[in-house]
Every structure is written in C-alpha cells, then in structure tokens.
Amino acid sequence: MSKKQINIKNNVMAQIKEGKITMHSKAYFVIGSIFLFVGLIALFILSVFLINIMFFILKAHGPMGQYRLELLISNFPWWAPLFSILGIILGIWILRKYDFSYKKNFLLLVILFIGAIVFTGWLMDATGIDNIWFKRGPMQGIMKRYIQGNNIPSPGLNKQMRNNRMMQFNQ
Amino acid sequence: MRDYKKVSDEELIEDIRSKNKELYVHIVDRYQNKLMRYITYLIHDEQKAADSVQETFIKAYINLNGFNVNKKFSSWIYRIAHNQAMNLVKKYTKEVSMDTSFDIRSNHDIEEEFSKKEIVQKAHSCLNQMPIIYSEPLALHFLDEKSYEEISDILRIPMGTVATRISRAKFIMKNICQKNK
Numbered sequence: 001m002s003k004k005q006i007n008i009k010n011n012v013m014a015q016i017k018e019g020k021i022t023m024h025s026k027a028y029f030v031i032g033s034i035f036l037f038v039g040l041i042a043l044f045i046l047s048v049f050l051i052n053i054m055f056f057i058l059k060a061h062g063p064m065g066q067y068r069l070e071l072l073i074s075n076f077p078w079w080a081p082l083f084s085i086l087g088i089i090l091g092i093w094i095l096r097k098y099d100f101s102y103k104k105n106f107l108l109l110v111i112l113f114i115g116a117i118v119f120t121g122w123l124m125d126a127t128g129i130d131n132i133w134f135k136r137g138p139m140q141g142i143m144k145r146y147i148q149g150n151n152i153p154s155p156g157l158n159k160q161m162r163n164n165r166m167m168q169f170n171q
Numbered sequence: 172m173r174d175y176k177k178v179s180d181e182e183l184i185e186d187i188r189s190k191n192k193e194l195y196v197h198i199v200d201r202y203q204n205k206l207m208r209y210i211t212y213l214i215h216d217e218q219k220a221a222d223s224v225q226e227t228f229i230k231a232y233i234n235l236n237g238f239n240v241n242k243k244f245s246s247w248i249y250r251i252a253h254n255q256a257m258n259l260v261k262k263y264t265k266e267v268s269m270d271t272s273f274d275i276r277s278n279h280d281i282e283e284e285f286s287k288k289e290i291v292q293k294a295h296s297c298l299n300q301m302p303i304i305y306s307e308p309l310a311l312h313f314l315d316e317k318s319y320e321e322i323s324d325i326l327r328i329p330m331g332t333v334a335t336r337i338s339r340a341k342f343i344m345k346n347i348c349q350k351n352k
Contacts (some may be wrong), residue, residue, distance in 0.1 A: 001193070007221075008199070008203055008207075008221060008224055008225045008228070009196065009200070009203060011225055012195075012199055012225060012229060012232070013193070013196050016192055016195055017193065021229055021232055021233055022233070022236075023188070023192075023232065023233060023235050023236050024233055024234060024237065026236045026238060028236070029236055029237040032237075037226060045274065100328060101321070101327075102323070102327040102328055103329060103330075104329070106331070111334075112223045114199065123337055126253045157303065
C-alpha cells in the first residue's frame with residue numbers, strides 16, 4: 001500500500017474521530033425528498049394553471065378575425081407562457097433527480113410530463129373545473145385583474161352561462 | 172465480535188450508521204485502491220486523484236444516511252467518485268496531463284510486471300484517445316469488472332445506452348490500437 005493511500009485513510013478517519021465531519025441525519029434526507037416531491041407537484045400545478053389561463057383567454061377572445069387577433073396579441077398575458085415554460089423546465093430538472101429518470105427513456109418522460117400538463121390544462125378548461133381556482137386563492141387575484149383589465153366575461157360562472165356570455169360578447 | 176472483513180458493504184453501512192462510526196475504516200480499506208485506479212484513469216493525475224478519492228470518502232460519509240441499503244453500495248460510491256472526477260475534468264480540462272505510466276500494484280515479479288505494464292500502457296494509450304463517454308463505461312466494465320446494471324447506476328444512463336457505448340468503444344479501441352501498431 002502506498003504512502004498516499006495510507007494518508008487518505010488516516011486523513012478521513014482522523015476527521016471522523018475528531019468530529020470535523022458528521023453524517024447528515026435521516027430527517028435531512030426525508031425532508032429533502034418531501035421538498036423535492038412538493039416542488040414537482042407545485043410546478044405541475046403552476047404550469048397547468050398557466051396553460052389553463054391561455055386556453056381560457058384564447059377561447060374568450062372568440063373567432064380569429066384580423067381585429068380580434070390583434071386584440072388578442074396586444075392583450076395576451078405573455079408572462080403566462082413564459083412562466084409555464086420556466087415551470088416545465090424546473091419540473092424536468094426535478095424529474096432528473098429521481099432514480100427512475102435514467103432507467104426509462106427520459107425523452108419519453110419529458111414528453112409525458114409536458115403532455116400531462118397541457119392535457120390537464122385543456123381538460124380543466126373544457127369541463128369548467130377551472131372555475132374553482134378562478135374563484136379562490138391567489139389565482140383569483142391574477143384572473144380578476146386580467147379579466148377586469150381586458151373586459152373579458154367572468155369565468156366564475158358555470159360552463160353554459162360562460163358560453164352564453166362569450167357569444168354575447170362576440171356579437 | 173463480528174468479523175467485518177466478511178460482511179457485505181450494505182450490512183457494514185447499517186452498523187456504521189447505528190453502532191460505530193469508526194467502522195468506516197473498512198469501507199475506506201475496501202474501496203481506496205479501486206477508486207484510486209478509477210479516478211486516476213479519468214483524470215490522469217495521481218495527486219489530484221488522491222485528493223478526489225479523499226473527498227469522495229468524506230462526501231460518502233456525510234451522506235451515508237441517504238444511502239438506500241437495498242441498493243448496491245459500490246454503485247453509490249462510484250457515482251460520487253464519478254461526479255468528483257467530472258468536476259475536476261471540467262475544471263482542469265486544459266491542464267489534465269496525459270501521463271499514463273502510473274500504476275498502483277507493484278508486488279509482482281519484475282519481468283512479468285514489465286510486460287503487464289507495457290500492455291496496460293498500450294491499453295491506456297488507446298483508451299485515452301477515445302472520447303470519455305465511450306472509454307469510461309469500457310474501463311468500468313473491463314478494468315473494474317462492473318456489470319451493465321452497475322455502470323447504468325454509476326453513470327445514470329439507461330442499460331441499453333451502456334451496452335451501445337461499450338460495443339462502440341470496443342470498435343473504436345480496435346481501430347485506434349491497430350493504427351498505433
């Protein structure tokens with residue numbers, strides 16, 4: 001055994017004996033895993049919300065006449081797709097931290113993750129479930145400001161009423 | 172008293188975590204030669220490799236409670252060593268020397284050692300000429316005798332990719348060594 005290798009052993013063991021290095025507790029890793037999971041779920045929900053806003057706004061502006069298209073572009077909340085892309089990127093970064101990410105086809109995982117976000121966003125818009133979060137919580141404030149600022153019919157109605165209002169608005 | 176030279180890595184880790192921290196010396200004994208060879212192969216600098224191995228053992232100790240005993244400890248510690256080596260490779264890309272003469276074992280007879288050393292040098296010289304993404308799985312498989320599954324866990328790439336890279340590496344190695352003859 002070379003002198004250098006004996007030194008490695010002595011150095012490491014001396015640091016352990018003197019208490020210069022200590023193990024992280026089990027709780028440290030449990031909390032880390034919880035944060036990772038909660039972060040992933042939070043980013044998923046945030047991205048779904050932002051995608052959902054985009055679906056709603058595209059629908060609320062009605063058929064794509066030249067004027068409406070210009071109105072849509074000028075009023076469109078461009079921060080929504082930007083933040084949703086950021087949320088998706090962070091979500092993918094967290095996904096990479098999990099062991100299964102390299103055992104499966106990661107590209108497929110990314111496509112499934114993005115697909116799940118877009119599909120959930122669309123489904124919530126199509127079924128009107130999005131009314132729940134448009135009515136309460138911090139998301140209510142974001143929607144209220146945008147709707148009032150752009151004279152868009154309120155989403156706080158059931159689907160039939162919302163469609164009727166949109167038809168009136170478009171006429 | 173338990174003979175710690177015979178117990179598995181995973182059992183030893185359980186005892187280090189719950190009974191006696193100083194049993195970690197057995198882990199250092201078991202892995203320092205292997206990790207030294209692995210990291211030296213990756214960064215071609217004995218001094219930096221020694222520092223890197225020491226840092227690997229320290230990081231492994233600090234994070235020992237995060238190791239899942241249902242998995243293989245060797246893959247886990249090799250993963251830490253891989254990350255350490257890659258950090259150094261990125262940091263000193265331009266500085267990394269191409270010295271391939273370093274060899275750890277030295278208690279064989281001189282003639283045998285010389286021919287072995289020559290073969291090892293030739294093999295290292297060929298390996299050094301191919302990209303690290305191919306040479307690293309090849310070295311892990313043939314020099315460290317790791318299975319495809321273990322290499323997949325160390326490099327965090329799918330097993331299919333490990334197989335493809337090793338197969339490609341063999342082909343590249345053959346071409347390089349034939350050219351060097």
